[in-house]
Amino acid sequence: MGSKATADMDKKNSSVEIRGLYKIFGKRPQHFLQAVKDGMSKQELQEQHGHVLGLKDINLTMEAGSIQVVMGLSGSGKSTLIRHINRLIDPTAGEVIVGGQDVCKMNKRTLRDFRRHETAMVFQKFALLPHRTVINNVVYGLEVQGVPRARQESEARRWIDRVGLSGFEDNFPNQLSGGMQQRVGLARALANDAPLLLMDEAFSALDPLIRMDMQSVLLDLQSELKKTIVFITHDVDEALRLGDRIAILRDGEVIQEGTGQDIVLEPADEYIQNFVKDVNRGRVILTESVMSDGPHEDAVAEINISDHLETAARSMSEDEVAAVNITDDDGKVVGHLDMESTVAAIVKQEDRHTTPDDKPAP
Amino acid sequence: MEWLTEFPAMDKSALRALKKSIDGGFRAWTRENGDAVEAFFEPIKQMLIWSEKFLLNTPWPIILLGIVGIAWFASRSWKITLMTFVTMVLIGYFDMWDNTMRTISIMLVSTFVSIVLGIPIGIAMSKSDKLQSAVTPVLDVMQTMPGFVYLIPVVMLLGIGKVPGLLAVVIYAIPPIIRLTNLGIRMVDKEVLEAADAFGSSAWQRLKNVQIPLAMPTIMAGINQTIMMALALVVIASMIGVKGLGQPVLQAIANQYFTLGMFNGLAIVGVAIIFDRVSQAYGKRLQSHSEVVHGK
Numbered sequence: 001m002g003s004k005a006t007a008d009m010d011k012k013n014s015s016v017e018i019r020g021l022y023k024i025f026g027k028r029p030q031h032f033l034q035a036v037k038d039g040m041s042k043q044e045l046q047e048q049h050g051h052v053l054g055l056k057d058i059n060l061t062m063e064a065g066s067i068q069v070v071m072g073l074s075g076s077g078k079s080t081l082i083r084h085i086n087r088l089i090d091p092t093a094g095e096v097i098v099g100g101q102d103v104c105k106m107n108k109r110t111l112r113d114f115r116r117h118e119t120a121m122v123f124q125k126f127a128l129l130p131h132r133t134v135i136n137n138v139v140y141g142l143e144v145q146g147v148p149r150a151r152q153e154s155e156a157r158r159w160i161d162r163v164g165l166s167g168f169e170d171n172f173p174n175q176l177s178g179g180m181q182q183r184v185g186l187a188r189a190l191a192n193d194a195p196l197l198l199m200d201e202a203f204s205a206l207d208p209l210i211r212m213d214m215q216s217v218l219l220d221l222q223s224e225l226k227k228t229i230v231f232i233t234h235d236v237d238e239a240l241r242l243g244d245r246i247a248i249l250r251d252g253e254v255i256q257e258g259t260g261q262d263i264v265l266e267p268a269d270e271y272i273q274n275f276v277k278d279v280n281r282g283r284v285i286l287t288e289s290v291m292s293d294g295p296h297e298d299a300v301a302e303i304n305i306s307d308h309l310e311t312a313a314r315s316m317s318e319d320e321v322a323a324v325n326i327t328d329d330d331g332k333v334v335g336h337l338d339m340e341s342t343v344a345a346i347v348k349q350e351d352r353h354t355t356p357d358d359k360p361a362p
Numbered sequence: 363m364e365w366l367t368e369f370p371a372m373d374k375s376a377l378r379a380l381k382k383s384i385d386g387g388f389r390a391w392t393r394e395n396g397d398a399v400e401a402f403f404e405p406i407k408q409m410l411i412w413s414e415k416f417l418l419n420t421p422w423p424i425i426l427l428g429i430v431g432i433a434w435f436a437s438r439s440w441k442i443t444l445m446t447f448v449t450m451v452l453i454g455y456f457d458m459w460d461n462t463m464r465t466i467s468i469m470l471v472s473t474f475v476s477i478v479l480g481i482p483i484g485i486a487m488s489k490s491d492k493l494q495s496a497v498t499p500v501l502d503v504m505q506t507m508p509g510f511v512y513l514i515p516v517v518m519l520l521g522i523g524k525v526p527g528l529l530a531v532v533i534y535a536i537p538p539i540i541r542l543t544n545l546g547i548r549m550v551d552k553e554v555l556e557a558a559d560a561f562g563s564s565a566w567q568r569l570k571n572v573q574i575p576l577a578m579p580t581i582m583a584g585i586n587q588t589i590m591m592a593l594a595l596v597v598i599a600s601m602i603g604v605k606g607l608g609q610p611v612l613q614a615i616a617n618q619y620f621t622l623g624m625f626n627g628l629a630i631v632g633v634a635i636i637f638d639r640v641s642q643a644y645g646k647r648l649q650s651h652s653e654v655v656h657g658k
Binding site for chain 1: 651
């Protein structure tokens with residue numbers, strides 16, 4: 001009973017804190033740890049010593065109840081990183097603290113209980129059990145926990161229904177399409193009722209339309225469940241749509257961390273700039289960061305400071321006026337946006353940092 | 363220049379002494395431990411006697427019905443079922459029923475023993491590369507050593523009869539089930555295993571829920587091969603007193619009775635085909651979930 005009580009307590013705080021995490025792949029990782037800490041490059045480590053630097057000095061705080069996206073191209077270490085959170089991979093150095101417990105220091109039994117009750121995972125290639133029907137896949141986590149069969153089934157049915165797969169309970173996975181299979185994967189993870197959900201490129205193998213669809217399913221569920229979700233992706237649109245915060249990984253290092261707007265408005269370097277150059281800025285930038293002070297005399301409508309520019313543009317074009325007032329969460333008007341600045345913020349992509357002061361001197 | 367035409371072999375008397383001392387040593391060990399070894403194999407002997415009695419003493423229509431019934435429930439194919447029925451009726455009509463029952467009995471028991479020993483060994487091998495590289499050469503020897511050769515120590519130890527026959531058959535037939543269990547488990551999709559781990563499966567849950575079910579098609583192929591090899595050794599085992607379809611074949615060789623040899627040989631072929639088709643169809647049916655693919 002004792003462990004159940006702590007499990008319930010942890011549900012309230014399942015924040016993830018990663019501190020000084022290093023991962024070196026190879027025969028003698030510890031041997032090279034100090035050299036890497038002292039600045040040996042990934043390339044040197046690989047070419048001279050035959051070891052692969054997976055992760056280098058990762059420090060990330062993921063708030064409980066929010067969606068943290070980790071983005072990067074293949075080989076950037078994002079899949080390695082997520083596997084440290086439930087310790088499918090052991091770190092070379094560092095701490096992973098979930099709900100106050102250091103996952104890296106757990107013994108085998110504690111780790112197993114942690115995986116059973118505190119986390120659930122969704123995989124890129126679904127990783128369903130091919131010999132089990134949909135319902136028997138979804139009960140898997142509960143079955144492993146030793147939950148009575150009747151409750152396993154009722155829980156599973158509830159989640160199968162929730163992800164929109166009612167009627168497919170007795171089908172085998174390869175009778176289903178990719179999108180449906182991943183719904184099974186999602187239901188399996190949700191049925192576990194764990195506060196921390198790890199999603200490793202969960203939607204990357206799906207068609208674009210199905211992917212959008214699954215993102216909506218996830219956002220819809222999240223608004224109600226408020227889990228801590230770590231979501232890995234290589235798709236910037238997906239990252240911006242889902243992530244409360246986004247961390248960008250390259251060569252095993254975090255090169256920028258912030259909200260979607262931070263990353264679009266202030267890309268830390270060229271690498272990230274390339275990433276975000278084609279995104280729909282109207283759906284990322286908040287009215288708050290572009291608005292001018294005070295109400296506007298032409299404005300007829302009011303929108304919230306945490307609405308996106310696209311909402312502002314839509315409101316203006318619907319009302320056939322060139323301005324809209326912005327209110328804070330209490331409904332008080334704190335500023336306004338006019339059509340000109342809205343459009344400028346949406347289309348301006350190059351030289352975002354170039355303010356008028358930076359103009360070359362005549 | 364004699365050393366060029368004659369291989370410089372070991373001195374003849376030394377060689378004789380070596381062979382003698384090994385034989386003597388083994389014989390002495392046999393004399394001392396023969397009873398203990400026999401006692402060890404007593405349960406298997408009882409099992410053999412019981413299964414043979416069961417097959418021989420049960421009225422033939424019931425056995426025929428049983429075999430045809432198993433064929434139907436395992437394969438769900440009326441073709442295989444009909445083939446089984448016709449084969450068994452022909453065997454009985456040509457007066458080979460009792461010998462066939464004896465052969466089926468020893469084959470079933472040796473397959474059972476092979477599975478009970480072989481699957482755990484295969485699982486252990488799949489978990490340890492060291493064990494795999496230690497066991498593989500042993501399996502190679504077991505499969506390539508002529509069957510007659512390991513009849514000798516078995517007979518020295520246990521005399522002639524059912525148990526030594528069974529031992530010979532098991533030694534010959536067990537390698538495929540060990541090899542294919544090992545292979546099947548090693549081939550299980552890493553992602554699915556990772557998922558099992560991520561949900562906190564214990565080693566046993568992982569084995570029971572993921573590894574064995576996913577390795578099942580390969581393990582079934584191993585069982586099928588084991589059955590076939592057990593049947594193949596029946597004739598050789600008849601040399602050490604195993605009764606069944608092999609004995610008339612042996613007799614036919616000694617006396618040049620072509621037809622007798624042919625009939626019994628064909629009966630062995632018939633039994634082999636029945637067991638092969640039925641076990642394969644059963645294995646395929648177990649995998650029916652992988653056949654209905656989305657979009658086809």
